[in-house]
Amino acid sequence: MLSLDQQMPPLARARPGDAGLDLRSRVDIVLRAGGGRALVPTGIALELPEGTAGLVLPRSGLALDHGITCLNAPGLIDAGYRGEVGVILLNTDPAEGFAVARGDRIAQLVVVSLPELDLVPVLSLGASERGEGGFGHTGRV
Numbered sequence: 001m002l003s004l005d006q007q008m009p010p011l012a013r014a015r016p017g018d019a020g021l022d023l024r025s026r027v028d029i030v031l032r033a034g035g036g037r038a039l040v041p042t043g044i045a046l047e048l049p050e051g052t053a054g055l056v057l058p059r060s061g062l063a064l065d066h067g068i069t070c071l072n073a074p075g076l077i078d079a080g081y082r083g084e085v086g087v088i089l090l091n092t093d094p095a096e097g098f099a100v101a102r103g104d105r106i107a108q109l110v111v112v113s114l115p116e117l118d119l120v121p122v123l124s125l126g127a128s129e130r131g132e133g134g135f136g137h138t139g140r141v
Contacts, residue, residue, distance in 0.1 A: 001044055001045070001046055001047075002044065002045040002046070002047070003043065003044060004026075004043045004044060004045060004084055005026055005043035008024060008026060008042075008043040008044075008103065009024060009103065011023070011044055011109070014105075019108075019110050020057060020108030020109060020110050021108065021109045021110075021111075022105045022108060022109075023042045023044075023056065023085065023087055023105070023106055023107040023108060023109050024042060024043070024103050024104060024105055024106060025040050025041075025042070025087075025100045025101065025102055025103065025104050025106050026040075026041040026042055026043035026102060027040065027041060027100075027102055028099070028100065028101055028102050029099075029100045030097050030098070030099050030100070031068065031089055031090070031091035031097060031098045031099075031100065032091065032097050033091060033093055033094060033095050033096050033097050033098075034091070034093070034094050034095075035090065035091065035092070036090075036091045036097065036098075037071055037088060037089060037090045037091070038088070038089055039086045039087070039088050040086060040087045040088075040089050040100060040106055041084055041085075041086050042084065042085045042086065042087060042106075043084070044084065044085050045082055045083060045084050045085065046077060046081070046082075046085060047082065048077065048078075048079040048081075048111060049079060050079050051079070051113060051114055051116070052079055052111050052112060052113055052114060053076060053077060053078060053079060053111070053112055053114055054076070054077035054085075054109050054110070054111050054112075055074040055075070055076065055077075055109070055110045055111075055112060056070060056073070056074055056075030056076075056077065056085070056087055056107050056108070056109055057070065057073055057074050057075075057107060057108045057109075057110060058070045058073050058107060058108075059105060059106065059107060059108060062106070066091075066093060066096070066098050067091060067092040067093035067096075067098075068089055068090070068091055068092070068093075068098055068106075069089070069090050069092060070087055070088060070089060070090070070107055071088040071089070071090040072088055074110075075087065075088065075107075077109075085109070087106050087107045089106060089107075
């Protein structure tokens with residue numbers, strides 16, 4: 001990890017064993033009510049190992065308490081990306097704006113391993129219990 005702002009706290013987990021690393025805002029910004037959104041810089045750049053990816057995920061407390069989420073969740077950081085990590089925040093609250101202060105925890109970063117895949121074109125797919133059932137299909141009677 002490369003810190004682009006030495007005054008920011010380092011990328012870290014809130015507690016030992018947590019899956020997510022806390023991403024913090026490098027700037028003060030206000031997200032207007034009813035759909036205000038912004039690309040919020042975090043002050044860090046990463047060099048993820050080949051065979052991994054970073055997933056940027058919303059913070060559940062911000063979503064529940066304020067209607068703040070990540071617009072493209074999960075955001076994907078490829079191993080080859082070397083620029084500053086940014087988080088697209090969205091305010092879904094219809095009436096209240098939301099102020100983000102420098103240093104606030106705004107999202108979580110989860111690093112995942114990726115399997116090595118060789119995709120092979122085929123003429124048909126094998127059967128499965130689910131079949132072609134899609135959105136909302138599981139659990140229906």
